[in-house]
Amino acid sequence: MTTILGLSGSLRRASFNTGLLRAAADTAPDHVTIEIGSIREVPLYDGDLEATHGLPAAVQQLQKQLGAADGLLLVTPEYNNGIPGVFKNALDWMSRGPGLDLFAGMPVAVIGASPGGFGTILAQDHWLPVLRTLRTRPWFEGRLMVSRAGSLFDENGDLTDDKTREALAGFIAGFAASL
Numbered sequence: 797m798t799t800i801l802g803l804s805g806s807l808r809r810a811s812f813n814t815g816l817l818r819a820a821a822d823t824a825p826d827h828v829t830i831e832i833g834s835i836r837e838v839p840l841y842d843g844d845l846e847a848t849h850g851l852p853a854a855v856q857q858l859q860k861q862l863g864a865a866d867g868l869l870l871v872t873p874e875y876n877n878g879i880p881g882v883f884k885n886a887l888d889w890m891s892r893g894p895g896l897d898l899f900a901g902m903p904v905a906v907i908g909a910s911p912g913g914f915g916t917i918l919a920q921d922h923w924l925p926v927l928r929t930l931r932t933r934p935w936f937e938g939r940l941m942v943s944r945a946g947s948l949f950d951e952n953g954d955l956t957d958d959k960t961r962e963a964l965a966g967f968i969a970g971f972a973a974s975l
C-alpha cells in the first residue's frame with residue numbers, strides 16, 4: 797500500500813482546492829491511499845509560542861502523518877500570484893523540530909485550481925524554492941493546473957467535470973507509480 801499525505805491550502809468550506817483533493821483521494825488507484833490532512837488548527841507561526849510550548853498539536857499531527865507517508869501532495873490555491881499565507885504558514889510550522897528530517901527526500905507533487913485562466917501556475921512555481929530548501933524530491937513528470945474552476949465544481953466544492961477527473965486520475969497514478 798502506498799500512502800500519500802494530501803494537504804489543501806484553503807480553509808474555505810466550498811474550496812475548489814479542497815474539492816480537488818477529495819477527488820484525488822477518490823480517483824487514486826486501489827493500492828494508493830491519499831490521507832487528507834488539515835491545516836485548519838495550525839496557529840500563525842510565532843517563535844515565542846514555539847519556545848514556550850513547543851510544536852502545537854495540529855503541527856505534531858501533520859508531522860506524524862508526513863512521517864508515515866510515502867509522498868506529499870500539495871493542492872495549492874493562488875493568492876496574488878503566490879502561495880496563500882495560511883498554506884506557507886502550515887509548512888513553515890511543519891519544518892520545525894523534527895520536520896526538516898521528515899521533508900528531506902520526500903517526494904512532493906503540487907497541483908491547484910483557480911477560477912482564473914492560469915490554474916495556479918504562479919503559485920505552483922512559488923512552491924519550488926520552498927521545496928528545494930526543505931530538500932524534498934519534487935515530482936515534475938506530471939502537471940495539473942485547473943483553470944476556470946467555477947464551471948468545474950459545484951456549490952459544495954465537489955468536482956463535477958469528467959475531463960478534469962480523468963486528468964487528475966492520471967496525475968495521481970503517475971505520482972504514485974514513482975513512489
Ligand SMILES: Cc1cc2nc3c(=O)[nH]c(=O)nc-3n(C[C@H](O)[C@H](O)[C@H](O)COP(=O)(O)O)c2cc1C
Nearest residue numbers: 806808811812813814873874875876877910911912
Ligand atoms: C487574496 C486573494 C488573492 C487572489 N489572487 C489570485 C491570483 O493571483 N490568481 C488566481 O488565479 N486567483 C486568485 N484569487 C482567487 C482564488 O483563486 C479563488 O478565491 C479561489 O477560489 C481560491 O481557492 P479555493 O476555492 O480553494 O478557496 C485570489 C483570492 C484571494 C482571496
